[in-house]
Every structure is written in C-alpha cells, then in structure tokens.
Amino acid sequence: MRKLNGLFLLCMMTVFTLSASAQDSQGYKVGDKASDFKLQSVDGSWISLSGLDNSKGAIVIFSCNTCPYVVAYEDRMIELHEKFATMGFPVIAINSNDEKLSPGDSFENMKKRSKNKKFPFAYVYDKSQEVIKAYGGTRTPHVYILNKEGNDFVVKYIGAIDNNYQDANAVTEKYVENAMEEILQGRKVSVESTKAIGCTIKWTKKAE
C-alpha cells in the first residue's frame, strides 16, 4: 500500500512538473510581472524597463522588418507612441528574429528601417531571443502592455493592435488604445487578450 502511495505521489509530481514546464514555455499571462531586459536600440543606446524616464509602463511590441503585418501596422505603432509616450507609456519595439534565417531582420537592417520610417520609439534587438521566450511572444506584431505598479511591470494586455490590419479606417475595435484608456483611468482592462494572424518568429536553430 505504502509502495502504491509512493508511486501515486511520483505520478502526481511528474504531472505537476510537466504542467509547470508547459506553462513556463507559454510565457506571461495577464497579471504576471514582466522581467526587465537590457537590449540595444538602433541608435546605440541600451533600453531597459527600469531605465525608462518618468514611465508609468510601456507598450512592448514584438516586431521585425520583414513581416507584411508589421509593415501594415508601422504607422499605427508610431501613432501609439506619439499618443501614449507623453502619458508615460512609450512603445518599445523588439525584433527577435534570427538574422541567419531572416537576413532582412539584421541589426543593420533594423537601423535602416527605423531611419526610413523615422521611428520615434526605441527599436531594440533581442539577438539571444531570451526576452521573447520569457514573454511568450509567438508572432509579429505581438503586443504586451505593461503597467508599472511599485517597482514591478505588470502585464495588462496581450495581443493585437486592432481588428483590421488592411485598413486603419475600417477598424472597429482598437484593442491597444482601448486598453490604454482603461489603464490610464485606473479601470480594469475589458479585453485583456486577443489573437491575430501574424508572422512566425524565426527561431534560432539549436546546434546539433
């Protein structure tokens, strides 16, 4: 009987460990505390959450140069930064694509893209892909709105920018803007997560 109990316990532990690791690989959920990072931006400066001046949070967007959905959203990303950075929520665009698999997403090409589009926000390179793995980003563009609570950056929204990539004028649900308004008013975010078709992350292949 005791042996059986032991076996049962072992099984339970295995199940628990498995589910715990599965959750880890899925990254953050709304309500989780986001870990800080330190990544280089296209202007050479190093960007971290704790290093943001007068910030009340951040709009972190996993992005890149090469995805047509990102290209369709670049102007809207600029607008989000211009609207919310002065209120303490700057946009931080993070490119995590492997440059070997996607040469168009190299740091040099990020600099070019930023210059051509006159990005007013930091555009940083997550070369090791550690940041996107911690967050659980799976596609571009993929937005995480963080709200500063004490010294913590708490995830308030995960998902798409709005519900029409093709035509900004045809949008009927501005997910990020609505969430930002609610955060600024101290209210609960009503739509906390959304999904959208996006480009897969070009994950670095493990050396075999």
Added chain:
Amino acid sequence: MKHLALTGSLLIVLLLELVGDFQANDKKVFEIIGFERFESMTLERSEKLRVYNFWATWCAPCIKEMPYFEQIQEEDKDIEVIFISMDDGRKPERVTNFIEKRNIKSPVYLLNDVDYNKWIDKVSKDWSGAIPGTLFIKPDGVRSFFEGEVTYEELKSMISQLK
C-alpha cells in the same frame, strides 16, 4: 465546301478550348471564402484525415513546407490536404499566380476575414495566430493543431500518429 471546312475547324478549336478549360478547372481549385464557409467545410463529414495548412504567398517558411504537403498527398490517398491562404483578399492574383507557377495540385482557398480575433479560437484554442500552422481533423471530428514549420518527416509522423 470551303465554308463547311471553316466552320468545322472553328468547331474543333472551340472544342479544344472547352476541353482545355475543363482540365484546368478539374486540376485547380481556388476560391475566396469567408470564415462561415470555412467552418462549415471543416464540419462536413469525411472519411479521410483532413489537413488544413494555413499559409501565405509572402511567408517564406510556409512556402518551404508546401511541397511536403503536396508530396504526402500524392503518396497517401487517405488524407485530404487543403491550403488556406491568408493573403490579402483584395489581391487574389498573387495566389492564383503562385498556384500556376508552382503547380499546386491540392485545393486552395483564400480565407478573406481580417477580424482575426473573432475566429482564430474557433479553428483551434492551440493556435496563437502565427503562420505557418496546420489543422488536422480526424474522421470522427477530433481536431489538433500544430503551429510552426514542419519537415517532410515531421508531417509524416504527425499524420501516422493521427491515423
């Protein structure tokens, strides 16, 4: 007499064209559909394992894996491969040109509904929305989803596990 010969050759030309058209239609299926149509397609009964691959003409990993789906469809008649394009519905010629150029044999549908959050979970809770992604539907209606690029071997083993 001359008149007859002319009419005759005209008829033959017309017939040849008809046959040509018929063959082209027979070989290549392409249609622009909405989500409701897609959903009803997936809910239809089928004795085969259906493999819906979500892709786009601009998506490099999608295009890389496409020949594996076509090859396995050739080898295995117990499955049915269907390509679901996420291309811009305002520019379907990008897809039709691609089908012609690459000689895609499996049916292709362009799912033209950009209000993605409304329907991605209905395809599968396991799909974040990144493409490529593949939905498998067994004859008993049970669904599974794989997000990401597959190799020929990976796809083959996924299919054999589901059969």
